[in-house]
Amino acid sequence: MDEFQEILQDFLVESFELVEKLDEDLVELETNPEDLELLNGIFRVAHTVKGASSFLNFDILTHLTHHMEDVLNKARHGELILTPDIMDVVLESIDLMKELLNTIRDTSADAGIDVSGCVSKLDKVSGGTGEVASPVAVEAAPQESEEVAPEVPEAPAAEEELDYDNMDDAAVEAEIERLLNQRQAEDKAKREAKIAAGESVPEAPPAPDEETGEQTPKEEAPKAEAPKKEAKAVVPTPPPAPKKPAGGAKAAAPAKRTPAAVEQTIRVDVKRLDHLMNLIGELVLAKNRLIKINSDVEERYEGEEFLEELNQVVSIVSLVTTDLQIAVMKTRMLPIGKVFNKFPRMIRDLSRELSKEIDLNISGEETELDKSIIEEIGDPLVHIIRNSCDHGVETPDIRTANGKPSKGTINLKAFNEGNQIIIQIDDDGKGLDVDMLKDKSLEKGLITEKESDAMSDKEAFGLIFKPGFSTAAAVTSVSGRGVGMDVVKTNIEKLNGMIDIESTLGSGTSIKLKIPLTLAIIQALLVGVQEEYYAIPLSSVLETVRISKDEIYTVEGRSVMRLRDDVLSLVHIGDIFEVERILDESEHAYVVVLGLGTSKLGLIVDTLVGQEEIVIKSLGDYLKGIEGIAGATIRGDGGVTLIVDVVALMQMARDVKSTVSIEASAGAVSNEKTKASDYVVMIVDDSKTDRTIMRKALEPIGITLVEAGDGQEALGILKSGDYNFDAMLVDIEMPRMDGYSLATEIKKYNKYKNLPLIAVTSRTGKSDRMRGVESGMVEYITKPYSADYLASVVQRNVNFKSEFL
Amino acid sequence: MSDKLKDIINKQGEQQADTGLDQSEDIVQLVGFVIGDEEYAVPILAIQEIIKPFSWTRVPQVPQYVLGVFNLRGSVIPLIDLRVKFGLQPKKQSDETRFIVMRHEDDVAGFVIDRLTMAIRIKKENIGNAPDTINGDDTMIDGVGKQEDKIITILKVNKLLERDF
Numbered sequence: 027m028d029e030f031q032e033i034l035q036d037f038l039v040e041s042f043e044l045v046e047k048l049d050e051d052l053v054e055l056e057t058n059p060e061d062l063e064l065l066n067g068i069f070r071v072a073h074t075v076k077g078a079s080s081f082l083n084f085d086i087l088t089h090l091t092h093h094m095e096d097v098l099n100k101a102r103h104g105e106l107i108l109t110p111d112i113m114d115v116v117l118e119s120i121d122l123m124k125e126l127l128n129t130i131r132d133t134s135a136d137a138g139i140d141v142s143g144c145v146s147k148l149d150k151v152s153g154g155t156g157e158v159a160s161p162v163a164v165e166a167a168p169q170e171s172e173e174v175a176p177e178v179p180e181a182p183a184a185e186e187e188l189d190y191d192n193m194d195d196a197a198v199e200a201e202i203e204r205l206l207n208q209r210q211a212e213d214k215a216k217r218e219a220k221i222a223a224g225e226s227v228p229e230a231p232p233a234p235d236e237e238t239g240e241q242t243p244k245e246e247a248p249k250a251e252a253p254k255k256e257a258k259a260v261v262p263t264p265p266p267a268p269k270k271p272a273g274g275a276k277a278a279a280p281a282k283r284t285p286a287a288v289e290q291t292i293r294v295d296v297k298r299l300d301h302l303m304n305l306i307g308e309l310v311l312a313k314n315r316l317i318k319i320n321s322d323v324e325e326r327y328e329g330e331e332f333l334e335e336l337n338q339v340v341s342i343v344s345l346v347t348t349d350l351q352i353a354v355m356k357t358r359m360l361p362i363g364k365v366f367n368k369f370p371r372m373i374r375d376l377s378r379e380l381s382k383e384i385d386l387n388i389s390g391e392e393t394e395l396d397k398s399i400i401e402e403i404g405d406p407l408v409h410i411i412r413n414s415c416d417h418g419v420e421t422p423d424i425r426t427a428n429g430k431p432s433k434g435t436i437n438l439k440a441f442n443e444g445n446q447i448i449i450q451i452d453d454d455g456k457g458l459d460v461d462m463l464k465d466k467s468l469e470k471g472l473i474t475e476k477e478s479d480a481m482s483d484k485e486a487f488g489l490i491f492k493p494g495f496s497t498a499a500a501v502t503s504v505s506g507r508g509v510g511m512d513v514v515k516t517n518i519e520k521l522n523g524m525i526d527i528e529s530t531l532g533s534g535t536s537i538k539l540k541i542p543l544t545l546a547i548i549q550a551l552l553v554g555v556q557e558e559y560y561a562i563p564l565s566s567v568l569e570t571v572r573i574s575k576d577e578i579y580t581v582e583g584r585s586v587m588r589l590r591d592d593v594l595s596l597v598h599i600g601d602i603f604e605v606e607r608i609l610d611e612s613e614h615a616y617v618v619v620l621g622l623g624t625s626k627l628g629l630i631v632d633t634l635v636g637q638e639e640i641v642i643k644s645l646g647d648y649l650k651g652i653e654g655i656a657g658a659t660i661r662g663d664g665g666v667t668l669i670v671d672v673v674a675l676m677q678m679a680r681d682v683k684s685t686v687s688i689e690a691s692a693g694a695v696s697n698e699k700t701k702a703s704d705y706v707v708m709i710v711d712d713s714k715t716d717r718t719i720m721r722k723a724l725e726p727i728g729i730t731l732v733e734a735g736d737g738q739e740a741l742g743i744l745k746s747g748d749y750n751f752d753a754m755l756v757d758i759e760m761p762r763m764d765g766y767s768l769a770t771e772i773k774k775y776n777k778y779k780n781l782p783l784i785a786v787t788s789r790t791g792k793s794d795r796m797r798g799v800e801s802g803m804v805e806y807i808t809k810p811y812s813a814d815y816l817a818s819v820v821q822r823n824v825n826f827k828s829e830f831l
Numbered sequence: 832m833s834d835k836l837k838d839i840i841n842k843q844g845e846q847q848a849d850t851g852l853d854q855s856e857d858i859v860q861l862v863g864f865v866i867g868d869e870e871y872a873v874p875i876l877a878i879q880e881i882i883k884p885f886s887w888t889r890v891p892q893v894p895q896y897v898l899g900v901f902n903l904r905g906s907v908i909p910l911i912d913l914r915v916k917f918g919l920q921p922k923k924q925s926d927e928t929r930f931i932v933m934r935h936e937d938d939v940a941g942f943v944i945d946r947l948t949m950a951i952r953i954k955k956e957n958i959g960n961a962p963d964t965i966n967g968d969d970t971m972i973d974g975v976g977k978q979e980d981k982i983i984t985i986l987k988v989n990k991l992l993e994r995d996f
Contacts, residue, residue, distance in 0.1 A: 308905055311905065558888070558889065602891075603891040603892075604891045604892065605891075643906075643907045644907070645890070645900060645907060645909070646907065646908065646909060646938070646939070646940075647937070647938055647994065648909045648938065648940055648992065648994050649890060649893065649897070649900065649909050649994075652890060652891070652892050652893065653892055654891065654892070655890065655891070658888070658900055658907045660902050660905065660907070664902055665886060665888060665902065666887070666888040666899075666900050666901060666902050666907055667888065668888060668890065668900075
């Protein structure tokens with residue numbers, strides 16, 4: 027059973043690979059029906075699958091592929107012209123074949139799918155048209171046999187084909203089978219002769235070898251045998267019976283052939299690559315650490331000789347690590363062609379369905395991307411291309427009326443740009459109509475009138491990604507549900523990618539997807555806020571700018587700034603990650619401009635630390651799913667730095683009002699008073715008598731009072747956070763720290779910006795009052811004062827609720 | 832022949848396992864520690880290591896008792912303050928403060944405790960059920976260990992490591 031499983035696995039892997047290519051080939055064949063090489067390739071696939079499946083006892087699959095093979099074989103011999111209608115049948119049968127293969131993969135059996143309908147269609151094609159098309163066949167036959175002849179003298183085949191007119195279907199089939207076998211036998215004999223003559227590898231390359239029926243099953247057989255030697259015994263009769271007369275010679279042949287092939291590629295379990303990638307991740311962390319230590323050592327032992335040696339080692343290690351990382355990353359890379367392959371077929375189906383004429387040009391299919399990204403990128407591309415076909419490219423009559431060629435073109439290309447892959451989808455259709463997009467969005471309530479007016483063209487293009495947005499009047503089977511483009515956005519953002527749309531009304535749309543090369547190890551921008559650091563994936567960072575605080579404006583409760591011609595909404599990283607902002611002195615701030623999909627956001631940070639290569643680590647089950655955090659990484663100093671999830675952050679930013687208003691609301695919450703003693707006021711005076719007088723004046727209201735003997739002490743109490751003060755009564759003349767300096771210090775703390783400071787002093791000069799105001803005092807009470815006056819000033823400043831009186 | 836050998840080895844293994852079970856049935860090994868005024872304990876096998884406190888990174892949007900994450904030889908591990916989790920006021924870390932890294936299946940976390948006491952060997956028969964009032968699936972208490980002069984609350988490691996926010 028294990029052997030069977032092993033063979034089955036090989037069979038499935040190979041079949042899926044073959045079938046994938048089949049779609050592409052068939053569509054190309056339709057545009058280029060004369061291409062015999064292509065046709066042969068397709069026939070070969072059908073035949074291989076048939077052979078292998080009959081060997082593995084998948085009767086339904088064998089049955090289907092057998093009939094498919096018939097049709098293809100006729101076409102191959104020119105007895106049949108592949109009209110689009112016939113193509114539809116063939117494509118249908120290939121879809122069925124895929125379905126069967128999927129069923130086999132899931133259940134190890136091919137039961138449960140009805141192929142009879144398709145088989146009878148295939149029969150009709152191969153039988154019915156076979157007769158009708160026979161005159162063509164006569165013309166085509168010699169032409170084909172000429173091609174074949176120089177390679178392998180195969181006269182009988184050509185002769186007998188002339189008799190087909192008089193044969194019935196079954197006989198034709200039988201005849202073909204017989205001829206094929208005959209050719210195979212001859213070919214085999216030749217090959218064996220060659221082997222016998224000591225030529226290790228049969229030179230006949232697969233392409234010119236018309237007798238493909240022979241070639242492929244033979245490849246199949248050794249593959250199946252390779253894993254276990256005993257398997258040879260198990261192999262019953264491979265269907266087109268690759269004869270094994272000279273057993274010894276034959277066994278020798280595959281043995282010599284396979285090693286050559288095996289050395290080219292090895293199939294490796296993805297898990298092993300993932301493990302390797304994890305190990306490299308650890309190495310990168312160690313490297314970062316080493317570099318950090320190196321620079322520390324450099325500082326301490328400047329000028330020592332061994333430093334140079336250490337430097338050399340460190341740079342070699344870091345160089346090799348980087349190379350190693352790239353090399354391992356490359357093993358995980360797959361050409362994007364794997365995804366692109368299915369599009370020619372899709373375009374073909376779509377254009378028939380929509381009765382449009384569409385050409386698809388693919389370029390850059392050899393561009394490589396990480397496997398995990400390849401898996402994610404397929405769906406978005408399908409949606410974009412469907413969209414281009416349905417909404418972009420116009421019907422032929424409209425196109426001609428607009429002076430465009432009746433056939434629309436969609437260009438799909440992929441290329442590298444720095445650390446990113448760009449996938450670009452251009453169509454020469456009608457383009458996006460900004461006004462129409464806005465109207466539709468308004469209609470569906472996705473945006474408000476105000477937003478619509480303020481919207482730039484670029485932003486308006488971005489509307490197509492809104493969930494629920496659809497311009498189609500009716501839901502068709504192709505599009506119009508308003509889901510597809512939303513999927514595009516979500517998937518691309520999940521990959522930390524960006525979407526860029528450009529469109530000119532009337533001449534086409536171009537959608538650019540920018541996707542990072544890999545997911546596990548990324549370049550990040552490290553930013554600091556207060557004492558904390560965060561890593562932002564560099565792929566989402568468009569630029570950083572240094573601004574002064576007065577460049578930040580507040581519009582409708584949101585912070586914004588002008589960035590060249592755009593208005594950029596801003597959010598402070600501290601507001602998102604609940605960073606307690608204690609010190610806020612600097613006049614300047616750094617804004618990290620984040621771009622994701624089509625949207626932009628400015629993230630205000632305190633410092634920019636720099637760019638670093640980081641390894642993404644999960645926070646584990648206990649902490650997973652924290653909004654705004656994508657994971658963590660370990661820095662050179664051994665500390666942990668959290669990685670910002672830019673997608674979530676942008677989402678969260680929408681709910682965060684501007685810094686100013688959030689403070690006000692936070693204040694309101696903490697100031698929710700239920701009784702008079704909830705109000706806390708600090709009395710700062712160096713004289714015990716003065717403090718007692720103030721206490722006597724305020725105690726009757728019932729508020730809580732805290733005393734401090736000088737500015738230093740007051741600051742200490744404030745910082746300890748034991749109390750939440752509502753106001754402070756400050757004497758000016760005090761030892762250690764006077765009232766002005768205390769006020770200035772307090773106002774440095776963001777948290778206490780709005781704390782009312784009331785000066786209580788015997789200094790009455792105008793300049794004293796001025797200094798008081800400058801240092802942030804809100805009231806100025808001169809000694810002596812009446813108790814009632816003091817109480818009323820305090821009550822006013824703490825917003826004392828009258829019901830507590 | 833080889834089958835016979837296998838049988839014998841298997842039997843021997845079974846016997847060993849049996850005797851091993853007998854021993855562990857009598858005695859439970861625990862590690863005791865203090866949080867606030869109470870002494871608690873967890874099974875020694877659930878403890879991966881006990882380390883002196885070092886720096887950690889705050890994580891936003893978590894309950895107050897989750898202090899953040901720290902780096903334990905390349906793994907990022909959450910750090911939980913048991914004082915806060917048990918409803919006590921947070922306290923400054925002292926020389927006696929330790930991080931106990933506990934593991935249950937794949938879940939690992941570090942717990943801040945005030946002070947270690949000792950490794951405790953306690954007879955199974957001396958472990959009572961948790962008081963009826965706090966019984967149930969939700970309790971973090973596995974049982975109460977009776978010793979000559981005091982009782983120790985034994986905690987469920989899997990409950991401690993369970994995310995409850």
